[in-house]
Each structure stands twice: as structure tokens, then as C-alpha cells.
Amino acid sequence: MAERRGVLARGLTGWAFAGPATLLVVGLSIFPTVWAFLISRTRWNGIAIPRPLGWANYRLMAEDPELWDSVRHTFVLTALFVPSSILGGMTVAIALSQQVRLIKFYRTCIFVPFVASSAATGILASYVFNPQFGTANELLRRIGLPPQQFLEDPRQVLVVICLIALWGQIGFTAVVYLARLQDRPKDLIEAAMVDGAGRFRILWHIIVPELRPVTVFMVVWQTITALQLFDLVYTTTRGGPLSSSTTIVYYVFELAFQTRRYGYGSAVAYGLFAVTMVLTVGTILYSRRSKVEAF
Amino acid sequence: MKHISRLFLATGAAFILAVAGCTNSAGVPDNSKDAAEGYDPKAPVTLTWWTGQTADAQALAEKLAKEYQAAHPNVTLNVSAGAAETGELLTKLSAAFTSGNYPDISYAYGTWAAELAGSGRAQDLTTFVGDPAMAWEEFPVAARATATVDGRVIGVPAVVDNLGLIYNKKLFDQAGVPYPTDTWSWDDFRSAAKKLTDPSRNVYGTAYSVAGSEDTTWHLWPLLWQRGGKILDGRKPAFNSDAGVAALEFLRSMAVDDKSMYLDQTNEKYLPLFFSGSVGMVMSGPWTLYDLKANKVDYGVASLPGFNGDHQTVSGPDLWVLYNHSDPNRAGASRDFVRWLTSKEVDPRWNLAIGNLPLRASEKDSAEFADYVKTYAPGAQKFFDNFANAKQPRPAVTGYVEMSGYVGEEISKVLQGAAPAKGALDEAARKAAPALTNG
Numbered sequence: 001m002a003e004r005r006g007v008l009a010r011g012l013t014g015w016a017f018a019g020p021a022t023l024l025v026v027g028l029s030i031f032p033t034v035w036a037f038l039i040s041r042t043r044w045n046g047i048a049i050p051r052p053l054g055w056a057n058y059r060l061m062a063e064d065p066e067l068w069d070s071v072r073h074t075f076v077l078t079a080l081f082v083p084s085s086i087l088g089g090m091t092v093a094i095a096l097s098q099q100v101r102l103i104k105f106y107r108t109c110i111f112v113p114f115v116a117s118s119a120a121t122g123i124l125a126s127y128v129f130n131p132q133f134g135t136a137n138e139l140l141r142r143i144g145l146p147p148q149q150f151l152e153d154p155r156q157v158l159v160v161i162c163l164i165a166l167w168g169q170i171g172f173t174a175v176v177y178l179a180r181l182q183d184r185p186k187d188l189i190e191a192a193m194v195d196g197a198g199r200f201r202i203l204w205h206i207i208v209p210e211l212r213p214v215t216v217f218m219v220v221w222q223t224i225t226a227l228q229l230f231d232l233v234y235t236t237t238r239g240g241p242l243s244s245s246t247t248i249v250y251y252v253f254e255l256a257f258q259t260r261r262y263g264y265g266s267a268v269a270y271g272l273f274a275v276t277m278v279l280t281v282g283t284i285l286y287s288r289r290s291k292v293e294a295f
Numbered sequence: 296m297k298h299i300s301r302l303f304l305a306t307g308a309a310f311i312l313a314v315a316g317c318t319n320s321a322g323v324p325d326n327s328k329d330a331a332e333g334y335d336p337k338a339p340v341t342l343t344w345w346t347g348q349t350a351d352a353q354a355l356a357e358k359l360a361k362e363y364q365a366a367h368p369n370v371t372l373n374v375s376a377g378a379a380e381t382g383e384l385l386t387k388l389s390a391a392f393t394s395g396n397y398p399d400i401s402y403a404y405g406t407w408a409a410e411l412a413g414s415g416r417a418q419d420l421t422t423f424v425g426d427p428a429m430a431w432e433e434f435p436v437a438a439r440a441t442a443t444v445d446g447r448v449i450g451v452p453a454v455v456d457n458l459g460l461i462y463n464k465k466l467f468d469q470a471g472v473p474y475p476t477d478t479w480s481w482d483d484f485r486s487a488a489k490k491l492t493d494p495s496r497n498v499y500g501t502a503y504s505v506a507g508s509e510d511t512t513w514h515l516w517p518l519l520w521q522r523g524g525k526i527l528d529g530r531k532p533a534f535n536s537d538a539g540v541a542a543l544e545f546l547r548s549m550a551v552d553d554k555s556m557y558l559d560q561t562n563e564k565y566l567p568l569f570f571s572g573s574v575g576m577v578m579s580g581p582w583t584l585y586d587l588k589a590n591k592v593d594y595g596v597a598s599l600p601g602f603n604g605d606h607q608t609v610s611g612p613d614l615w616v617l618y619n620h621s622d623p624n625r626a627g628a629s630r631d632f633v634r635w636l637t638s639k640e641v642d643p644r645w646n647l648a649i650g651n652l653p654l655r656a657s658e659k660d661s662a663e664f665a666d667y668v669k670t671y672a673p674g675a676q677k678f679f680d681n682f683a684n685a686k687q688p689r690p691a692v693t694g695y696v697e698m699s700g701y702v703g704e705e706i707s708k709v710l711q712g713a714a715p716a717k718g719a720l721d722e723a724a725r726k727a728a729p730a731l732t733n734g
Contacts, residue, residue, distance in 0.1 A: 046389035048413040048693070126561070132497045133573070152560060238506050240560045242713050243704070257386060258508065259700040260410075 040266035050263070057267035067268060069243060070251040073158060077247065078226040080162040081169075085222050086215060088166060089173025094203070096174065097181045107178070114171035122235030125164040126151060129236075151237050154244035161232055161245055169225065173218055180214045181207070216287045220280055227276055248272050323415040330418045330619040334627025339369045342629050345377025347384050347402030347613075352649045359645060363632060370628050377401055385410070392416055399629040402453055403616045405441040406509060409693040411616050412444035418617045420448040423630055433639070433655035438612035440688035450614035451633050454651050456580040457610045457685045458517060459678055460484070460600065464593045466491055466498065466575040475576065475597040477606065481518075481545055484576070484600040488555040491575035500555035502574045503546065504562035505710050509696075511562070511703035513689065514578055516609045518542035520687055521602040527690045530731050534702065535720035543709055543716040550710040558710055580611070581678040584671040585650040596677040598684055610685040643667075652679055698727035 044050035129136050129150040137147040150160045192202050230249040239246035256265030346356045360372040378387045385407050391397035411417050424431045438452035462475050472490050488500025504510045524538025550556040559565040569577045570590040598606045617629050642654045643663035658664050668675045705719035
């Protein structure tokens with residue numbers, strides 16, 4: 001009996017520690033998740049009594065051209081954003097790990113845009129890239145290039161949004177890489193130097209492989225960031241011009257809170273959730289199999 | 296440990312059932328009898344009032360609430376903005392209905408009326424506004440129509456407005472173009488916009504929002520009405536008629552052929568650009584008066600340009616919606632408060648003080664109105680007079696909000712040269728039809 005009571009007491013102590021956090025997670029994540037699923041099987045404008053539809057909203061997704069457009073935009077953004085934020089972050093981190101004067105000042109400069117909220121970044125950028133009155137065109141004019149439409153040209157808008165996102169996010173990837181670079185294997189580098197390896201070969205054969213686990217983690221992290229891009233789109237273009245910058249999450253927002261189709265909006269959100277989950281699990285499995293300890 | 300995880304599972308299951316109950320909108324009050332039947336004016340009640348206001352207007356609302364409570368000691372008013380932004384009130388209300396903890400009185404955009412009526416929580420005020428003490432006829436006709444859903448009155452006008460043509464005198468003088476008049480035709484408007492446009496100085500004749508929200512949509516309605524068109528025919532879209540196509544084609548010719556129209560992707564830039572002298576004319580309403588004054592713009596206001604002498608405009612009234620809590624004392628007290636707030640004695644100290652037009656025609660003789668007209672000259676008097684041109688309301692039907700989204704999106708495509716007017720409006724009508732018929 002005493003033993004059983006001990007187990008019970010230990011269990012209760014465990015729950016006493018985990019309980020508050022569990023309640024928070026259940027209340028703020030699991031509750032809305034379950035509820036959104038129930039809503040996704042209805043037609044609901046948020047106010048009137050919801051009408052059950054079964055799986056109709058999910059079937060609708062397959063034949064909704066606007067959804068597929070927003071999927072395409074999201075993939076273009078992800079394909080532009082993930083590699084460039086990782087390469088950019090790695091380059092900046094390697095540069096910042098050198099012994100240079102005022103290095104702390106440079107590090108702060110790189111990190112500050114990440115601390116600024118992306119809503120503020122977006123509002124600022126929409127002024128900079130305004131085709132009629134912005135400073136970006138002024139700059140182009142001074143160096144003798146023709147003015148661009150930037151955020152108001154359906155062909156340029158995704159690239160410009162990606163640039164704005166990079167401005168905020170490179171600081172983050174750089175800091176993560178920098179942390180890893182702080183404990184690079186000094187003995188290995190010294191050994192390589194003794195063997196006569198040049199700086200570039202040390203970089204390529206020792207430092208970059210050392211960064212692999214961080215890179216796998218950053219790929220997953222930045223992919224999720226790109227897939228969930230919303231605030232920049234909201235503050236710069238509202239999905240325009242001509243819906244050419246509507247990302248999946250912005251489309252969900254538009255469905256639920258502008259056209260008030262909560263049911264279909266929730267179904268699309270679930271679709272995105274499934275894709276994100278598959279991508280994440282896939283990457284974790286890959287990294288385990290190839291023995292890169294990222295997770 | 297096992298029984299603990301079983302306990303956890305059971306809690307989880309109970310919790311999912313509880314969640315399932317949430318979307319069933321349980322707890323809709325009984326609406327078969329009048330919500331205020333058996334109201335005792337002396338009974339102590341606590342009312343919650345969501346004003347939808349910020350800053351100065353919110354402070355004034357709180358002051359008025361205190362004044363009302365001093366005169367009615369049995370009434371306690373909990374005053375709050377309700378949401379950080381007026382547009383978010385509908386989401387807040389929808390959450391409040393789900394939890395059962397909704398306010399007694401809330402501010403609401405006119406376009407929400409049908410959805411709020413459909414919630415089953417709004418009071419039926421039809422007999423209440425019929426009381427001569429309410430003087431219902433003094434409100435502008437479009438505002439009364441907006442508050443009436445399927446013959447049932449669910450709210451009282453809170454703010455009234457209409458669209459006029461605001462122009463920047465300095466830009467007209469520079470271009471040597473005569474100022475707009477109340478008898479202008481759309482062709483006069485177009486040719487003036489063309490003359491004002493100067494790409495080398497980044498000056499546009501006029502501006503239009505292509506963000507695709509209601510701001511995009513409702514600017515089309517007066518043009519449609521002037522040509523004899525209708526938004527809806529019963530519960531079917533009718534805006535894709537020849538009248539609608541001609542109206543949109545006119546805007547397209549300015550935006551695409553003349554390039555005299557600044558297209559705002561966010562609907563937040565065109566007014567600041569007008570204030571700073573980069574846009575010559577905007578179709579807008581009295582809510583700009585405060586900023587026009589603050590920015591010291593030398594401006595004038597005319598009625599909207601017309602088609603065949605018809606200069607009608609559109610009005611976008613907002614409402615105070617009253618809710619039923621199955622408590623006649625709360626229902627009765629909230630009615631009494633709203634009657635007081637919108638009366639011709641109190642409204643001048645509320646709407647006129649925060650720069651809005653007076654709710655009631657009878658306020659035009661008040662000292663506050665004379666003050667208001669002087670403070671916001673020349674726009675205030677002109678917008679007040681322009682009520683005569685607000686002849687038709689926007690339809691108060693469920694599904695209007697969804698339809699407005701589709702129409703706005705298609706207008707944006709046309710103005711950016713990506714679709715022909717006819718095809719775009721047909722597409723919007725096709726998409727909107729199910730929402731209008733099914734709600």
C-alpha cells in the first residue's frame with residue numbers, strides 16, 4: 001500500500017508542476033484547435049446558428065482556384081525566403097564571428113530589425129516602396145534606373161515582400177548561427193591550419209559541416225515562418241494588387257474575418273496545419289535518419 | 296499512474312463535448328413577446344454599453360453616461376469601447392454571443408444589421424420606435440431603413456453620413472479648372488480629373504480604394520442608382536445589370552484609359568494624399584471634416600456628380616443595437632438610455648461635439664449646430680444639406696457583407712485593367728448568390 005501511495009504522490013507532484021502549463025496549453029491551443037475543427041464542418045457567419053455541412057468545406061478546397069493561387073504564392077515566397085534567409089544569416093554570422101573593431105555594434109545593428117515588430121516593419125516598408133512617393137524609387141532615379149511599381153506590380157510584389165521579410169529575419173538566423181560558431185572546435189581548426197589548410201578550406205570543410213544541425217533546424221523554422229506569413233502582407237498590400245500577394249494565412253483571414261465564412265476559413269486553416277505537420281515530421285525523420293542531431 | 300491518465304482522458308472527452316456545445320448557440324432568449332414587457336423604471340439595473348469609440352469620443356461617452364446615471368440613480372452603466380477598433384466589434388459580439396455574456400447596447404456598422412438580427416439576441420424595437428416620444432421620423436430615411444431588417448427595427452441610428460465630392464481649391468486654381476458645382480455631370484468630373492492629373496508632379500485628379508473592402512464597394516452604389524440600377528432584386532444580385540456595368544465602366548475609363556485616378560491598395564492612403572495636395576478630388580464623407588480642418592486644407596464640397604440630373608448619394612449609417620437578456624428591466628432601461636442619448640436635446644452634445652452630422656433634422660436650429668457649421672465650414676452645412684440626395688439605403692440582408700467582399704474584389708480587378716466590367720460584375724453576382732439566398 002505504502003508503495004502505491006508513493007507512486008500516487010509522485011504522480012500528483014508531477015501534475016502539480018505540469019498542471020498550470022498544461023491548462024494554458026489546453027485552453028489557448030487545444031481548445032481553439034478542436035473548436036476550429038468543429039466549425040470547419042459547418043457554414044457559419046459567426047453569429048447566426050451554424051448549419052452542418054459534413055465534409056463539404058474540405059471538398060470545396062479542391063476546386064477553389066483562389067486557394068490554389070494563394071498556395072502558389074506561399075510556395076514562391078517560401079522558395080525565395082528560406083534559402084536566402086539561411087545563406088544570408090550564415091554569411092552575416094561568419095562575418096560577425098571575425099575579430100573586427102566595433103563588432104558588438106555591428107551585431108546589435110543586425111539584430112535590431114528582428115526585434116521590431118513585423119507590423120511596424122511592414123508599415124515602414126510600404127512608405128519606402130511606395131511607387132509615387134517612396135524613397136526606393138528616388139534612389140533608383142538617382143542612380144539612373146527606371147522607377148518600379150514594387151508592391152503595386154503583381155510581378156514584383158512577392159520579391160519585395162520577401163526582401164522586407166529578410167530585412168527582419170536575417171538578424172534571427174545570424175544570431176542562431178553565431179551561437180553555434182562560438183563553440184566551434186578550435187583544436188580541429190588548429191590541426192587543419194597545421195596541415196596547411198587555407199581559410200576557405202577551413203570554412204568549407206570544418207565550419208560549414210559544424211553548422212549542419214543548426215541548418216536543419218533553421219530550414220524547418222524558416223519554412224514555418226514563411227508558410228505563416230501574415231502581418232507583412234496585411235500591413236503592406238492587403239493581399240493585393242489583384243490578389244497577387246495573398247498567402248494562405250492571409251486568405252484564411254480574409255475568409256473568416258472579412259467575408260465572414262468561418263466554416264470554410266477553418267477548413268483551409270486545417271489544410272495548412274496538415275501540410276505544416278507533414279513537412280515538420282518529414283524533416284525530423286530525415287534528420288534522425290541522416291544522424292544530424294537537430295531535434 | 297494509469298488512472299491519472301484515464302482521468303485526463305475523461306476530462307478531455309468532457310471538454311470536447313463542452314466545446315461542441317459552444318457552436319450550437321444555446322441560450323437564445325425568448326423573442327415571442329416584447330423584451331421590455333413588465334418593465335419597472337424604478338428597478339435597479341446594471342447595463343453594459345459598448346461604444347465602439349476611442350480617445351476623445353470615448354471620454355465624452357463616459358461623461359454622458361455619468362450624467363445619465365446622476366439623473367437615474369437606479370441605473371448603473373458599464374461603459375467600454377468594446378473592441379480596439381470599431382471594425383472588430385462584430386467579431387467581439389460573435390464571441391460574446393457564444394459565451395452568453397453579451398452587452399445590452401453596442402455600436403454596430405449598418406451593414407451588420409441583418410446578421411445581428413439573425414443572431415436572435417437583438418431586441419425587436421418596432422413598437423418602441425413607433426412611440427411619438429421617440430420622433431422616429433426625424434432620423435434620415437436611409438438611417439431608419441438600415442435599422443430595419445425584414446420589417447423589424449433592431450437598432451437606433453448612432454451616426455449618419457453621406458458621400459459628397461470634396462475638392463482641393465489650390466489644385467484647381469493651379470490647373471486653371473473651374474471648381475465643381477452641384478450640377479456637375481460625370482463627364483465634367485472626368486474631364487476635370489484629367490486636367491488636374493500631372494504625372495511629373497505626382498498629382499492625380501481623383502482616387503479610389505482598390506483594397507476590395509466595403510470602402511471599395513459602396514462608392515459604386517450611387518453611380519449605379521443614378522443610372523436607375525438596383526443592388527438586389529429581392530434576394531438576388533442585380534448590380535450586374537446594364538446600369539451597374541456602365542457605372543463601373545465609367546470608373547474604369549478614368550483609372551485605366553485616363554490614368555487620372557490614384558488607386559489605393561490599402562484604403563488608408565488616399566485621404567492623407569488628398570490632405571497633402573496630391574489628389575484633386577475625393578468622393579468621401581463628413582468623417583474627413585476633422586482632418587481637413589487639422590491639415591488646414593483649402594477645400595470645398597459639392598454634391599456627387601450626376602447622371603441625367605440625378606445626383607443621389609449613398610449613406611452609411613451606424614447603429615446602436617439593443618440586446619435581449621430575458622430581463623424586462625434591462626431591456627426597458629437600455630431603451631430609455633438610447634432614447635435619451637439620441638434625443639434632440641442630448642445628441643448635439645454627442646455627435647456634433649465629435650464632428651459628426653446631427654442625427655435629427657430638428658437639431659438644425661440648436662446653438663450647437665450653428666457652432667458646428669462654423670467650426671467645420673464649408674463642409675458641415677453642405678453634407679447636412681446633401682441628406683436630401685440620400686434616397687436609397689444599402690440593403691439590410693444577411694449575406695451583404697460577403698457579397699460586398701466579392702463586389703469589392705471584382706471592382707479592384709476592373710480598375711487595374713485585369714478584367715472587363717461586365718464579366719467582373721457577373722462573376723461577383725455568381726459568387727454572391729448562395730450567400731444571399733442561404734444567409
